[in-house]
Amino acid sequence: MTETEVREKLRQFILADLIKDPKYALTDDEGVVSGGLIDSFALAEIGVFAEQEFNVYIPDPDLTVAKMNTLNLMTARIMRDIK
């Protein structure tokens, strides 16, 4: 899977399931937690999604606001371990 595919899948997931607003124009470097778009509960949900969708297990210490705040950060973390 390419980086662009990963990013778009994440974007769709965040818009549909977390922000509940598919029309929202989420940018790649927008802070989703710090911007009040999703709360920190959703980080655990992103962990579940990464495993189901990309078969990438992100360990707890990496599921933090600082490390998962933007689409770019999430994508990079998943690309690191994707097979």
Added chain:
Amino acid sequence: MPVLTLETRAKWRTLLDSQTLLMPDERPAIIYLETEKAPITITRSQFVGEVIRCAAALQAVGIRARDLVIIAHIQNLESIYAFWGALWLGAVPSMFPTLTEKLDPDLYMDSMAELTRNSEAKAVLTTDAFAPELAKRCPCPVYGSSDWLPGCGDQTENTNMMLRRPKPDEIAFLQHSSGTTGLQKGVALSHQAVLNQLASYASALKLSEQDVIVSWLPLYHDMGLIAGFIQPIVQGIPLVLMSPFDWVQHPALLLRAIHEYRATLCWLPNFAYNHLARRVRSRDSEGLDLSSIRAFINCSEPVRNSSHQLFLERFAANGVNASQLGVSYAMAENTFAVTQTMVGESANIDMIDLDALQRDLKAAPAVANTPHVAAQVSCGKPIANTAIKIIDDQGGVLPERSVGEVLVKSDCMLTGYYRRPDLQAFDADGWYRTGDRGYIAGGEIYIVGRSKDLIITAGKNVYPQDIEAAAYEVEGIHQGRAVVFGIPDEREGTELIAIVAEVDETDEEARKTIYQTLRQQVARATEVTVSYVSLVGRGWLIKTSSGKTARGANREKWLAERAEGLL
């Protein structure tokens, strides 16, 4: 001394008779867990040593008996020692939420300043980072960790001089009850009220020295403060504690703690059952044994049968079964628990006719052909020395299965609202009006809703007015042109927050800015995340004849338009 129960109650005078303080041996008092860090085990003797060190430090900065000390710290061991250090001096500690990255520092500090002014607090204990700025606004001294704690040396020899044994009816500490911003009330609890609660509750829980309590709950909330903090220290039962911030991001932490420390009791708000079931990855729960738990106790937001079922299914392989699923109905004004289901038995489910409930305010048992059925989960029977009654709008007592407001009377109620003589907590006969609506069936209480506008989202009480006020701060949203309501969400097991705001702006980019600012502003002001944001045109909102926003009608309109795909 055995644990504090109804039978042993007479031997206890104040919270300073806590088992952990009286028998400072090498048994674990608190095990503190953090992601990526080694567990910290605090023995009883270490705990008492730290409490005395804090008491000495507080005394050194001038804290005396009956002084109010506000602890607005991150959830950590220091705040825990400080709380008990204040009690040791006979002072009155109160836990308050700390400033987080999400909150607006200005708003937070203003509300802290107001709180300290209104309550005449004598000191605020906080982190080094917040202390200087907070100090500029509060009328009382504000201490960061390094301002008051270090350098007090070993004060153990002064222990007995410092130890002040209050009278049982003196105020022990304050809990914060919900209320819209600026109207938060300090629930003042006496030593005897807290001990009465713990004695009655221990009997209901069949508590013993073999129990181990595990908690991720915040200490500024009654469930975390009483069930997950005061109770284990007083009863001499080990507490396995973690921070709520850590837990929400890493829910498996709680399950690992249960497995590792063979925990037996765990209090959770309803959303936590969904959060654990849906967001713990299978490899994180594999091989964990949760069968040591005597009861997971669902408390502090409406209990959903579907959340219990989801949890049961997800963790059956880990040894979870229905007999572990208990429920309690609790409130800060009653110290904590009002009722508790039988520990070791699954909470009763009452299948009722939803139409009869809405039409006649009756909880009629559903029969075979009832079209709309609701599964109400029992909160159990009142704990000892606690009475409940259900009243109608005229104050008349209702029979079983009639829905009305829940009133509570007990020997563990608040003394009053701290420094708020204007607020009357009880009626002339000593009953406390809860604002919750429910019914009694078979002597057990079922909660079906509430009289006030409150939204409970993820265990947190939120007033829609506070969120609307935050919305009006956003440029492009005018006063009186936004409405907030709760939307029950099956998947999350809690209420989600929706906001509808009328916006005149038509430019796409400008609307996006309003949308983003709105979400951010609400999070910064109230620390809750809005799940649904709808920007609508002028004239969308339904107003009452007096010009007020009709919350219920707007909610219905929003639900209808959303179902049609219009929003």
